[in-house]
């Protein structure tokens with residue numbers, strides 16, 4: 327039998343299992359059927375219910391405009407799948423091609439797509455995280471619980487962490503006229519994603535909307551009352567604040583622990599793959615039948631010196647799912663590389679923030695058009711003399727122009743494409759927080775001396 331016959335047979339009668347039944351998983355399933363895959367399709371997900379959309383959870387759901395249950399993802403087509411929901415996968419056996427489920431079932435596959443995403447990083451003290459009034463926001467249930475707590479009219483909300491999710495939640499609190507304190511270890515909000523220049527703009531925006539923003543501080547303790555309700559937070563500078571609700575917005579943890587013994591390159595940084603979304607094994611060798619998509623994937627991007635990049639972006643999850651699905655049913659020569667330029671959006675304090683490219687891949691930033699004080703501008707990011715990213719505040723229509731500059735490695739700083747050039751358009755250092763805030767420790771060690779013996783062993787330190 328030729329390899330073309332084998333592929334044809336797989337497309338007709340093969341078994342595909344998708345682990346992680348959310349945005350990337352659903353879109354990949356739809357794309358597989360669009361590609362003519364008629365074999366069996368199994369969707370494994372640890373959440374119950376239909377796949378739903380997460381961006382509204384920190385936006386429309388918290389304002390009360392959209393009920394948490396109203397976020398179900400629209401279906402693009404029938405996927406004719408078997409759904410195994412409410413039970414997590416807890417192992418992947420590549421010797422026998424089986425996914426193990428936590429309830430003991432084993433699901434065989436010919437090809438598997440892993441799209442297990444990210445979960446919210448919980449507050450680091452379990453008893454404090456369990457206090458009534460302490461929330462994270464990743465799932466529909468989380469958002470529903472927080473929405474109800476906001477609707478009850480708390481005297482104050484404390485948001486811990488001023489990344490995108492924390493900042494959006496603070497914005498909703500102000501919209502609902504709820505006093506809110508935001509505590510951030512870095513010098514400004516959004517600084518880890520967009521650098522200090524834009525971070526300062528975000529800080530001004532928060533303060534102008536009445537947020538009690540405290541940067542460069544660490545929350546050390548969440549204190550409960552006799553009824554087990556959160557009522558006070560302690561900071562590392564010795565100060566305290568009284569609040570009824572605390573939202574822990576400290577980013578995510580990639581859901582890879584279940585792959586611990588799989589032999590895949592899976593760890594706290596995600597699951598490494600090639601641009602065709604094929605997973606790498608622990609030694610960095612490409613696998614054949616294991617694909618990855620969405621927030622859990624760590625994919626090289628040629629534009630960014632082939633560095634492996636993990637993105638928690640909605641558009642990336644959809645596009646990677648499409649590429650992974652296509653490649654699952656294609657011969658090597660017909661496979662697509664996932665080469666898109668990342669995009670992200672956020673809405674906070676009445677401002678539509680959008681980005682294109684990878685702002686952290688930069689050494690300089692310059693405001694290229696518009697006015698920072700008016701919160702209507704575009705800033706371009708540059709790395710060693712070429713454009714690598716751009717962020718817009720209420721000026722998204724220009725981002726396509728910057729996408730083209732990134733794709734063509736255009737020189738940095740780029741000229742202003744409109745007459746509204748800022749008077750002092752000079753590049754300045756981008757100023758991202760140092761490794762103290764970003765390091766996650768060793769994840770692998772190498773053993774053996776002879777090239778035929780040298781192997782990688784995982785050193786698991788999920789935190």
Ligand SMILES: Cc1cc2nc3c(=O)[nH]c(=O)nc-3n(C[C@H](O)[C@H](O)[C@H](O)COP(=O)(O)OP(=O)(O)OC[C@H]3O[C@@H](n4cnc5c(N)ncnc54)[C@H](O)[C@@H]3O)c2cc1C
Pocket residue numbers: 345346347348349350351370371372373379380381382383384413414415416441442443444445463464465491581584619620621622637638639640641643669670671672673
């Ligand atoms: C509050 C919030 C706001 C956001 N806002 C924006 C925004 O404004 N713009 C933007 O671009 N992006 C935003 N995002 C990010 C966007 O939602 C994600 O990029 C997208 O959800 C990624 O989809 P995914 O399918 O890869 O992962 P997920 O949506 O995380 O889905 C992974 C699924 O796998 C399940 N799972 C995990 N482990 C297992 C296991 N072992 N077995 C079975 N199932 C498992 C999970 O429970 C989950 O259902 C936001 C995310 C959140 C949480």
